[in-house]
Amino acid sequence: xxxxxxxxxxxxxxxxxxxxxxxxxxxxxxxxxxxxxxxxxxxxxxxxxxxxxxxxxxxxxxxxxxxxxxxxxxxxxxxxxxxxxxxxxxxxxxxxxxxxxxxxxxxxxxxxxxxxxxxxxxxxxxxxxxxxxxxxxxxxxxxxxxxxxxxxxxxxxxxxxxxxxxxxxxxxxxxxxxxxxxxxxxxxxxxxxxxxxxxxxxxxxxxxxxxxxxxxxxxxxxxxxxxxxxxxxxxx
Amino acid sequence: xxxxxxxxxxxxxxxxxxxxxxxxxxxxxxxxxxxxxxxxxxxxxxxxxxxxxxxxxxxxxxxxxxxxxxxxxxxxxxxxxxxxxxxxxxxxxxxxxxxxxxxxxxxxxxxxxxxx
Numbered sequence: 001x002x003x004x005x006x007x008x009x010x011x012x013x014x015x016x017x018x019x020x021x022x023x024x025x026x027x028x029x030x031x032x033x034x035x036x037x038x039x040x041x042x043x044x045x046x047x048x049x050x051x052x053x054x055x056x057x058x059x060x061x062x063x064x065x066x067x068x069x070x071x072x073x074x075x076x077x078x079x080x081x082x083x084x085x086x087x088x089x090x091x092x093x094x095x096x097x098x099x100x101x102x103x104x105x106x107x108x109x110x111x112x113x114x115x116x117x118x119x120x121x122x123x124x125x126x127x128x129x130x131x132x133x134x135x136x137x138x139x140x141x142x143x144x145x146x147x148x149x150x151x152x153x154x155x156x157x158x159x160x161x162x163x164x165x166x167x168x169x170x171x172x173x174x175x176x177x178x179x180x181x182x183x184x185x186x187x188x189x190x191x192x193x194x195x196x197x198x199x200x201x202x203x204x205x206x207x208x209x210x211x212x213x214x215x216x217x218x219x220x221x222x223x224x225x226x227x228x229x230x231x232x233x234x235x236x
Numbered sequence: 237x238x239x240x241x242x243x244x245x246x247x248x249x250x251x252x253x254x255x256x257x258x259x260x261x262x263x264x265x266x267x268x269x270x271x272x273x274x275x276x277x278x279x280x281x282x283x284x285x286x287x288x289x290x291x292x293x294x295x296x297x298x299x300x301x302x303x304x305x306x307x308x309x310x311x312x313x314x315x316x317x318x319x320x321x322x323x324x325x326x327x328x329x330x331x332x333x334x335x336x337x338x339x340x341x342x343x344x345x346x347x348x349x350x351x352x
Contacts, residue, residue: 024307025295028268028317029287035269058287067292071299 002037002051004030011061017072025068033057092156097167100147100214104168107139122201130201140210141217143168148218158222165218169211253293254302255336256283258321258329261303267316268294294319302328 008026015022033054040050058064110116111133120132144165151164163170180199260266260274271294272285297303302325310316321329 024317025291027315029291031267031314031316032269032272032287032291034314039273060288064288064292067288068295071292071295 001034001047002055004033004037007055008033011058012065012068015065015069015072017069021072029058088155089160091154092151092160093164096147096150096154096156096164099150100143100165101167101171103143103146104136104140104210107143108133108136111135130198130205132205137209137213140168140213144214144217145221146217147214148221152221152224161218161222162215165214165221166211169207169214172206172210251332252283252336253285253289254297255329255332257290257293257297258302258325258332261319261321261325262329265318265320267310267318269316271319297325300324 005026008029012022012026012029015025017025036057037050037054040053041047045053111119117135120134122130122132147165147167148161151161156164180202183199256275256279257271260271260278266274268290272290275283275285294303294305298305298319301322303319304322305317305319307315308318
């Protein structure tokens with residue numbers, strides 16, 4: 001019986017895959033040739049004739065190597081970009097989340113136009129106004145509802161629906177909120193003034209209240225299953 | 237135009253090969269050589285797979301989550317990599333069968349081509 005693995009290895013090398021995967025592929029192809037060889041012997045071919053015929057089964061080893069490499073590259077690209085879980089996240093969180101983020105941004109921009117109703121302006125500390133867009137807050141339940149509905153329609157579970165609906169508030173928390181502690185510390189060190197009241201108002205006006213409004217709108221869509229999130233009955 | 241022809245040809249070949257593999261695996265797990273033999277037997281030798289046509293496709297299908305390969309003991313104390321139809325592959329098989337049935341119907345209407 002020929003040592004198929006030893007015959008295949010130089011023909012395929014270098015595959016450029018990790019060593020374990022490469023050995024698995026060689027072992028699998030060797031097993032195929034071994035079975036083919038045995039079939040040919042059973043059909044009456046001599047050992048050497050069967051070995052020669054079996055080994056010529058690949059016909060073009062260079063093409064086989066390229067095809068395996070292409071399949072492996074597709075594997076790397078798919079793993080790197082989007083696996084099944086990534087695609088699910090894209091559909092149930094990122095796309096509806098981007099939609100709610102964009103909608104809330106557009107609404108805010110519209111409400112900042114001169115013809116829009118005036119926002120409430122507070123002066124928690126002298127020289128530092130805080131603008132409170134209460135019209136924007138009133139619109140946010142609709143935005144949150146759209147995000148949660150989209151996520152549910154795409155098969156999103158409760159967490160994905162809530163996150164998709166909350167993305168505008170999360171964006172405010174993540175981006176300006178990240179720098180807030182540093183600003184507070186800097187203010188304390190330089191001016192001996194922690195600006196705690198403006199910071200609290202910022203969190204209240206741009207994170208906590210919007211989050212509450214978004215989730216309020218999303219609430220009706222937290223119930224109910226979709227085709228993908230519903231448990232699937234076994235089929236035979 | 238030439239590229240387009242090549243692309244269509246490649247897609248048709250790959251699509252039919254995927255359908256063949258998914259169809260034989262719908263009956264139960266098989267290793268690579270058994271897949272090739274099963275397709276050859278069921279199509280009365282019309283469709284044949286060799287190393288170069290079978291394994292790269294199996295690896296692609298495995299990456300897409302349509303099939304799952306696992307090393308298992310085979311008769312004679314050997315180890316073989318058995319492929320099973322994954323839920324995604326089972327879901328893919330249904331529209332794939334319909335697409336090919338429609339293609340054959342369309343060809344039949346167009347040129348009187350019939351299929352078995």
